[in-house]
Amino acid sequence: MKGLVIGGGVAGLRAALDIANAGFDIYLVERDYSIGGRSAQITKSYPDLTNIKDVLKPLMEEVYNHERITLLTNSEVLGLEGEAGNFKVKIEKKPRYVPDGESCEKCIEVCPVEIPNEFNERLDKRKAIFVPFSYAIPDGCVIDETNCLHFKDGSCSRCKEVCDGINFDQKAETIEIDVGSVVVATGFDPFDPNLRPELAYDKYDGVITSLELERILDEDGPTGGKIIINGKEPKSVVFAHCIGSRDKKVENPYCSRICCMYTAKEAYMLREKLPNAEISACYIDMRAFGKGCEEFYEEVQKKQVLYRRGVAAEVYSNGVNLVLRAEDTLLSEPYESAADMIVLAVGVEPKEGSSELAENLGIKMDEYGFFVEKNMYDPVETEKEGIFLAGCCQGPKDITDSILQGGAAAAKAIGLMGRHSN
Ligand SMILES: Cc1cc2nc3c(=O)[nH]c(=O)nc-3n(C[C@H](O)[C@H](O)[C@H](O)COP(=O)(O)OP(=O)(O)OC[C@H]3O[C@@H](n4cnc5c(N)ncnc54)[C@H](O)[C@@H]3O)c2cc1C
Ligand code: SF4
Ligand code: SF4
Incomplete structure (x- = not known):
């Protein structure tokens, strides 16, 4: 069976x-x-x-x-x-149109189509024929027929000219x-931050999601592991917890369970790359329930990562910096944190x-x-x-x-x- x-x-x-x-x-x-x-x-x-x-x-x-x-x-x-x-x-x-393991990548060089690379959270581009990521399995190239000109209007077959293995007739x-x-x-899919337009994710390049930051932190990622926002290293970074979680307005009242800890991890990794930057996190409360998690959270705080209670409300620009407005949940008063980069800790959705x-x-x-x-x-x-x-x-x-x-x-x-x- x-x-x-x-x-x-x-x-x-x-x-x-x-x-x-x-x-x-x-x-x-x-x-x-x-x-x-x-x-x-x-x-x-x-x-x-x-x-x-x-x-x-x-x-x-x-x-x-x-x-x-x-x-x-x-x-x-x-x-x-x-x-x-x-x-x-x-x-x-x-069909994949290319035999598994075929990856001399000459086809990628000649392909004229460039589209946002989903694996890198659209921070760079890929071709219509491409390798999904460095250790993808099956390895080798695939053709994304939605964006390939051969399938759109028959106007291209450049990859086939440099690679005999490609077979457009696969069905x-x-x-x-x-x-x-x-x-x-x-x-799962990560929460779409555009569903909270007041956080200005689409408006400012300095507002990014936690998954984008994962790709930026990766040595194999779109910036080679360098933390670059608007062409320079950020001097200050604020993490906003619970984006798209514990939020009845977006109909996600549940806790996404992973984002307190992945934020702590990202803050730790960011500190290693940006030793002098101001790093803080705006959080409702800390959920560090897994084995070794509370201890790791303590380590992160020792790295000069400042945690302040708050519910992220709005992001705007004051002309020099981005500003996160939040509601302090202990003092019941609003506060603002200015930063070059704001990371939205997006939750888990079906x-x-x-x-x-x-x-x-x-x-x-x-x-x-x-x-x-x-x-x-x-x-x-x-x-x-x-x-x-x-x-x-x-x-x-x-x-x-x-x-x-x-x-x-x-x-x-x-x-x-x-x-x-x-
Ligand atoms: C920013 C961020 C940082 C994180 N950091 C950590 C961390 O440090 N440590 C940690 O433990 N966890 C971390 N996580 C959580 C981790 O990503 C998840 O726990 C893990 O990916 C869940 O694995 P899964 O197999 O359930 O789902 P997925 O990883 O989502 O895999 C599901 C697979 O199913 C495929 N699929 C979907 N629909 C279909 C379909 N209809 N038919 C066929 N295939 C389908 C998808 O293409 C995908 O390959 C992080 C998450 C985020 C967003
Ligand atoms: S046929 Fe498609 S995949 Fe091949 S080079 Fe042209 S656009 Fe790119
Ligand atoms: S940031 Fe923490 S409290 Fe908020 S949803 Fe994620 S795990 Fe839950």
Whole structure:
């Protein structure tokens, strides 16, 4: 009997590996061009500053090379029928147009199309034929047909002229597979700060999101790890917590759980790069509940990172600096912090496309759009037998908890498939 995992972030990778290692064949369906998920955009992890690439890349390679795992990237689940132990799943597998591993990159040089690079949070550009990121798996180039001129109007085939491997005739195909169980691990999207226009994210280059800062901090990122805003190093930085979380106005009253700690980590890393800058954080209260997190938060404060209680209300420019206006929650009075750079600690939202997937699979979503577990004693099961949840698709959580839930979902899937195999 075979299994299916949907989503190739850390939760899905862990689930796929554990199920495969128990002796079941697994399909891993990933919507993007590469596995890795959001974690691949992050440089180091709190609380011990683990270099993410050092742990994520081997996990991705193990999945890719596992003889029991069939990886389908650029693919999506279209529908599911049947019952636990005997599901029929329809999958659309879209073409990449370039054979896996093909990466001399001459094609990239000749491609005339430049568009914002999503992996680097649109801080730089990529071509229509491109390598998704340095350690993407499958490796090599892919063609993004939405932006490629060959598919738009037939006006270009320059990449094909320098690379025989490229095949524009590849077509999307729909395949049908039989599986006994499904693990859903489709992750999250960060909150869109434009939904709080008073924070002027779109107005000033100095207002950035925490995920943009992750890319800027990365030596492989768009600035080579240099902290540059408006052409120069910022002398002062303010972090604004709880953007798009604990906020009824944007209909996200929940806490996103990860942003207090990832902000502490980003402040620590920023201090290493900007030893003389003023760094402060505007926070409602500190949620440092994971192992080693409270200790790390204390370390961060020793690095001259000033924490002041407040709810971020508005950002404006005074002509010299950006200014964050906040409401001090202890003194019940407003205050202002001027800075060259303001980092919005954006919260966790359900992944785009979750409602379609819920409908296709016949599972439920909560009022915010996260998939719903059966109950608190069965936190990876759904009400539909044979379909399990792992990672941020069920609710906000960090990498360790996502991996834990991936392992727990795998154990349930293995048990179910074992029972149905006998
Ligand atoms: C700014 C920032 C900093 C962070 N820093 C840290 C940190 O230091 N330490 C830490 O522990 N955590 C950190 N996190 C949290 C971490 O990113 C998440 O815990 C982790 O990515 C969750 O993994 P996941 O597998 O659940 O989801 P994801 O990483 O979102 O992966 C989900 C995967 O599913 C795929 N997918 C989505 N929909 C479909 C579909 N319909 N079909 C097929 N595939 C689909 C996606 O393309 C993606 O590859 C940070 C998050 C942010 C935003
Ligand atoms: S055919 Fe498309 S991908 Fe190839 S060079 Fe032209 S625009 Fe770029
Ligand atoms: S983890 Fe911290 S920053 Fe994130 S929503 Fe919760 S309290 Fe706010």
